[in-house]
Amino acid sequence: MLAGLCLFLFTISSCSNKPEEQADAAFLNLIPKPVEVKRTAGYFNPGEKLLLVITPADSVLQSNSALLSQLFPSSTLVPATERTQGNKAIVLQLVSDSSLGKEGYALHISDSLLNLQATTAAGIFYGLQTIRQLLPADNKASNKVLLANGSIRDYPRFAIRGSMLDVARHFFSVGDVKRYIDLLAYYKLNTLHLHLSDDQGWRIEIKKWPRLTEYGGSTQVGGGAGGFYTQERFKELVQYAAERYISIIPEIDMPGHTHAAAAAYPELNCNPKDTIKGLYTGTEVGFSTLCTTNEQVYGFINDVVSEIAAISPSPYFHMGGDESLVTPEEEYIAFVNRVQGIIHANGKQVIGWDEIAHASLQPGTVAQHWSDTANPVKAVAQGAKLIMSPATRVYMDMQYDSTTRLGLHWAAYIEADEAYNWDPAKLVKGIREEQILGIVAPLWTETIVTMKDIEYMVFPRLTGYAEISWSPQQGRSWDEYKNRLVQHAAFYTAWGIDYYRSPRVPWQ
Numbered sequence: 276m277l278a279g280l281c282l283f284l285f286t287i288s289s290c291s292n293k294p295e296e297q298a299d300a301a302f303l304n305l306i307p308k309p310v311e312v313k314r315t316a317g318y319f320n321p322g323e324k325l326l327l328v329i330t331p332a333d334s335v336l337q338s339n340s341a342l343l344s345q346l347f348p349s350s351t352l353v354p355a356t357e358r359t360q361g362n363k364a365i366v367l368q369l370v371s372d373s374s375l376g377k378e379g380y381a382l383h384i385s386d387s388l389l390n391l392q393a394t395t396a397a398g399i400f401y402g403l404q405t406i407r408q409l410l411p412a413d414n415k416a417s418n419k420v421l422l423a424n425g426s427i428r429d430y431p432r433f434a435i436r437g438s439m440l441d442v443a444r445h446f447f448s449v450g451d452v453k454r455y456i457d458l459l460a461y462y463k464l465n466t467l468h469l470h471l472s473d474d475q476g477w478r479i480e481i482k483k484w485p486r487l488t489e490y491g492g493s494t495q496v497g498g499g500a501g502g503f504y505t506q507e508r509f510k511e512l513v514q515y516a517a518e519r520y521i522s523i524i525p526e527i528d529m530p531g532h533t534h535a536a537a538a539a540y541p542e543l544n545c546n547p548k549d550t551i552k553g554l555y556t557g558t559e560v561g562f563s564t565l566c567t568t569n570e571q572v573y574g575f576i577n578d579v580v581s582e583i584a585a586i587s588p589s590p591y592f593h594m595g596g597d598e599s600l601v602t603p604e605e606e607y608i609a610f611v612n613r614v615q616g617i618i619h620a621n622g623k624q625v626i627g628w629d630e631i632a633h634a635s636l637q638p639g640t641v642a643q644h645w646s647d648t649a650n651p652v653k654a655v656a657q658g659a660k661l662i663m664s665p666a667t668r669v670y671m672d673m674q675y676d677s678t679t680r681l682g683l684h685w686a687a688y689i690e691a692d693e694a695y696n697w698d699p700a701k702l703v704k705g706i707r708e709e710q711i712l713g714i715v716a717p718l719w720t721e722t723i724v725t726m727k728d729i730e731y732m733v734f735p736r737l738t739g740y741a742e743i744s745w746s747p748q749q750g751r752s753w754d755e756y757k758n759r760l761v762q763h764a765a766f767y768t769a770w771g772i773d774y775y776r777s778p779r780v781p782w783q
């Protein structure tokens with residue numbers, strides 16, 4: 276049966292261990308699907324002596340090329356300043372080609388040359404991710420592998436492509452977050468939004484307000500130990516992400532979702548007695564608010580924003596703004612208006628969950644659409660751009676179906692095909708493609724405790740979000756995509772990911 280299936284899927288699968296068949300299949304199974312792919316006859320054999328030419332020979336490209344030494348047998352790579360006659364070569368090259376944009380790349384593979392061109396080091400990095408996918412996922416027998424000859428021209432549809440991780444409901448270690456970053460990078464995602472504070476915990480050190488983490492970070496949902504990132508460890512994460520062309524967007528949620536902060540500093544609440552009772556380890560939302568009429572609160576916010584802005588190279592600071600159900604509407608609006616000013620004064624552009632569209636959005640403010648479709652319409656009417664995170668499509672804490680052992684289902688059950696089958700530019704009436712900066716798929720962690728839990732909820736859905744945010748809409752279809760997805764099980768397995776075996780995917 277398996278042999279028959281392999282024959283049937285001959286052009287797209289890699290059932291065979293033959294290097295040629297593996298190479299042919301890999302060429303057709305890339306995710307995200309490249310903009311243009313052209314197969315030509317023959318193969319490139321990386322198992323022979325290869326000159327490695329990097330032009331210009333700058334240090335960023337040099338460090339980029341370190342990935343090559345993990346992908347190719349290092350004994351075969353011979354650094355050289357130029358290509359010489361009669362030698363096979365890998366050439367990484369910065370070029371000026373505006374049609375590739377800032378993140379695009381062009382890859383040409385022939386018998387004797389693997390040429391990767393881009394306009395920036397980021398483009399070279401994405402081209403290297405493509406090369407990574409052209410090789411076997413376990414990356415073992417690399418002197419017995421081949422690459423299919425051909426040309427690929429590729430660039431992303433959206434500028435922001437990523438995921439949000441809630442490290443507040445349950446805390447995740449620096450090691451876990453680094454692994455998450457590695458998984459994002461493989462699929463050419465460039466954004467990690469970290470939800471750093473919520474009712475259950477405050478997760479980033481603020482030197483002027485030490486009890487935020489000392490006390491406010493000391494537990495989590497269910498009453499476990501919690502945790503937090505010191506500013507040094509946060510910088511380490513930022514650096515690790517930057518080396519993979521991923522930008523970390525820090526979020527401090529306010530004025531709601533602030534019980535942990537007010538438990539640490541009761542004066543942040545209008546009714547300090549409410550918060551003196553201690554920390555919260557449940558999963559209700561919408562019960563807390565900063566005291567928006569108290570001047571001291573704005574001094575606190577300025578301290579928080581300025582300390583985080585100083586260690587965060589992202590142009591954005593995310594102020595949350597969701598589910599402030601106990602903040603009077605007028606006060607909420609005045610608060611959002613004022614906090615935008617504080618964030619600007621600290622040199623950052625504002626992102627907020629889509630409710631902030633009720634306030635006056637200042638130039639450059641971005642609304643992150645998650646729930647009420649009236650909000651993104653209100654936001655763009657004020658000239659704001661959008662990040663799309665619709666709960667019914669991209670909330671990875673939503674269960675796949677009613678039997679999923681983790682997750683919630685207040686917005687929807689989201690099967691692998693439902694996660695993939697939608698167009699961000701068609702989802703909300705009145706919203707056009709040009710108004711959308713990109714897609715961020717959140718993983719809220721009320722029910723998610725371990726890295727294994729994260730991976731199970733994320734894969735395979737995140738692989739689809741990567742394609743939606745990178746590849747052209749035209750020609751995208753679940754029926755075609757699902758066969759490519761099957762081949763990515765080898766990557767999941769090689770990385771030890773316990774992915775969800777969706778019955779809608781024809782896994783082999």
Ligand code: TNX
Binds near residue numbers: 597720721
């Ligand atoms: C809504 S999405 C929330 C979060 C919860 C999530 C659970 C959003 C902006 N707020 O506080 O964790 O639902 O799915």
